[in-house]
Amino acid sequence: MTAIDEPGAAADPSLDGPAVGVIVVAAGSGTRLGAGIPKAFVSLAGSTVLEHALAPVFRLRDAVQVVVVVPADRVGEAEAIGRRAAGKAADHLRVAVGGDTRQSSVLAGLAALWPGVRTVLVHDAARALTPTEQFERVIDAAARTGWGVVPGLPVTDTIKRVDAGDLVEQTVDRAALRAVQTPQAFPRDGLVAAFRVAEDRLAAATDDAALYADAGHPVLTVAGSEAAFKITTPWDAQRAERLLVDRDREREVGARPTTSIRTGIGIDVHAFTDDGELSLAGLSWPGERPLAGHSDGDAVAHAIVDAVLSAAGLGDIGSMFGTDDPRFAGASGAVFLRAAVERLHAAGFVVVNVAVQLVGNRPRFAPRRTEAEGVLSGLVHGPVSIAATTTDALGFTGRGEGVTAIATALIERR
Numbered sequence: 001m002t003a004i005d006e007p008g009a010a011a012d013p014s015l016d017g018p019a020v021g022v023i024v025v026a027a028g029s030g031t032r033l034g035a036g037i038p039k040a041f042v043s044l045a046g047s048t049v050l051e052h053a054l055a056p057v058f059r060l061r062d063a064v065q066v067v068v069v070v071p072a073d074r075v076g077e078a079e080a081i082g083r084r085a086a087g088k089a090a091d092h093l094r095v096a097v098g099g100d101t102r103q104s105s106v107l108a109g110l111a112a113l114w115p116g117v118r119t120v121l122v123h124d125a126a127r128a129l130t131p132t133e134q135f136e137r138v139i140d141a142a143a144r145t146g147w148g149v150v151p152g153l154p155v156t157d158t159i160k161r162v163d164a165g166d167l168v169e170q171t172v173d174r175a176a177l178r179a180v181q182t183p184q185a186f187p188r189d190g191l192v193a194a195f196r197v198a199e200d201r202l203a204a205a206t207d208d209a210a211l212y213a214d215a216g217h218p219v220l221t222v223a224g225s226e227a228a229f230k231i232t233t234p235w236d237a238q239r240a241e242r243l244l245v246d247r248d249r250e251r252e253v254g255a256r257p258t259t260s261i262r263t264g265i266g267i268d269v270h271a272f273t274d275d276g277e278l279s280l281a282g283l284s285w286p287g288e289r290p291l292a293g294h295s296d297g298d299a300v301a302h303a304i305v306d307a308v309l310s311a312a313g314l315g316d317i318g319s320m321f322g323t324d325d326p327r328f329a330g331a332s333g334a335v336f337l338r339a340a341v342e343r344l345h346a347a348g349f350v351v352v353n354v355a356v357q358l359v360g361n362r363p364r365f366a367p368r369r370t371e372a373e374g375v376l377s378g379l380v381h382g383p384v385s386i387a388a389t390t391t392d393a394l395g396f397t398g399r400g401e402g403v404t405a406i407a408t409a410l411i412e413r414r
C-alpha cells in the first residue's frame with residue numbers, strides 16, 4: 001500500500017467509491033502512557049492498539065474508506081497492520097502522515113479522503129475497544145440528520161468549576177453533561193470548511209465537534225459505550241489488556257456450541273471407623289483407619305462420581321446406585337467411577353478434567369498424590385488433580401473424626 005503522500009499512490013476511485021470515510025488518528029506520542037513508543041503501536045493482548053482499533057472498522061455493515069494517520073516513521077508498520085486488519089478490504093485502506101497536534105493529524109486524514117466520501121468519521125486509535133455498533137450508531141444518526149454526531153456517556157462524577165487557585169467556584173449540573181468519545185461523524189465538506197476557518201484555533205480544540213459547532217453547525221450526541229474509553233494512562237492500558245484477554249477467552253469458549261461445555265460439583269463426607277483398611281482416592285492405605293460406609297467409604301471417588309453425574313444432569317451417586325443396594329456393599333470407589341463414566345459416555349459426554357479438594361487430618365496425602373491422580377485419571381478417562389488440606393483442628397475433620405471431599409468436573413459433548 002502506497003502512502004497517500006508518496007508519488008504514485010494507487011489510483012483512487014473517483015466519485016463511485018464509498019460514501020463514508022473513517023479517519024483513524026494514531027500519530028500521537030503517548031506521553032501520558034509512558035511506553036516509550038507511540039501509543040498506537042503498543043502491544044495489548046498480542047496485537048497493537050492500532051490493530052485492535054481497526055478491527056471494528058473493517059467489520060462495518062457497509063464498505064468505507066479507512067485512512068490511518070500515523071507518525072512519519074511508522075508508515076510501513078501501519079500499512080502492514082492495516083492490511084492485516086482489512087483482509088479483503090485492503091484496497092480501501094490509505095495511510096497518511098500525522099502532525100504535531102491531534103487536529104493537524106485530522107487535517108492530514110481529511111486530505112487523504114477519496115472524492116466520493118460525503119460523510120467522514122474521525123476516530124481515536126486510542127479508543128481501541130470501541131464496539132462496531134458504536135460506529136454504526138454514529139453513521140446512522142449522521143445519515144438521518146445530516147448533522148455532526150458524537151457518542152457520549154452520562155457523567156457519573158460530580159463536576160466542579162475551580163478558580164486559578166483550585167478553589168471551587170461552582171458545582172456544574174452534570175445532568176446536562178456528556179463525556180464525549182469517538183468516532184465523531186460529520187458531513188465531509190462541513191468539517192473541511194470548519195477546519196479551514198478555525199486555523200488559528202485548531203490546536204486548542206480537543207475534539208472535532210468543537211470546531212464543527214464553532215462554525216455554526218448542529219452536533220447531536222448519541223449513546224456511547226463504556227468499552228470506548230480512551231487508553232491514556234498505564235492504568236487504562238492494564239484495563240484494556242484485561243478486557244481483551246477476557247474477550248478472547250469468551251470468544252474461544254463461545255466458538256463452541258454453548259451446550260458442549262458443562263461443569264458439575266460433588267461432595268462426600270465419611271467418618272473414620274476401626275475395622276479394616278482405608279480406601280481413599282482409589283488407593284489402599286495400609287495402617288490408616290478406614291472410613292465407614294455402605295461401600296468402602298472412598299469419599300474422593302464418591303465426590304468425583306457426583307461431580308461427573310451432576311455435570312451431565314444424570315442425578316447423583318445415590319440415585320444411580322442406591323444407598324444400600326446389596327450389590328454395592330463394600331464396593332470400591334473404582335466400581336462407582338467406572339459405572340458413572342460409562343453412563344456419561346452413553347449420554348454423549350467426555351471428561352475434560354476433574355479437580356478434587358480433600359479435607360482431613362489423615363492420611364498424609366502429598367507423598368501419594370501423583371499415584372492417586374494417575375489411578376483416578378485412568379478411571380475417568382481424563383486428568384484428575386487432587387489438593388489436600390486440613391482445617392487446623394476446626395470441625396469434625398479437624399478433630400480427626402472423618403474426611404470431606406469436594407470435586408468439580410468439566411465435561412464436553414463429544
Ligand SMILES: Nc1ccn([C@@H]2O[C@H](COP(=O)(O)OP(=O)(O)OP(=O)(O)O)[C@@H](O)[C@H]2O)c(=O)n1
Nearest residue numbers: 025026027028029030031032100101105125126
Ligand atoms: N499529534 C497527534 C496527537 C494525537 N493523535 C491521536 O489522537 C488520539 C487521542 O489523542 P491522545 O489520547 O492524547 O494520544 P497521545 O497524544 O498519543 O497521548 P498523550 O497526550 O499522552 O501524548 C490518539 O489516538 C492519538 O494517536 C494523533 O493522531 N496525532
Ligand SMILES: C[C@](O)(CO)[C@H](O)COP(=O)(O)O
Nearest residue numbers: 102124180181182206207230
Ligand atoms: C477526541 C476525544 O477522544 C474526545 O473525547 C478527546 O478529546 C481526545 O483528547 P486527547 O487529549 O487528544 O486524548
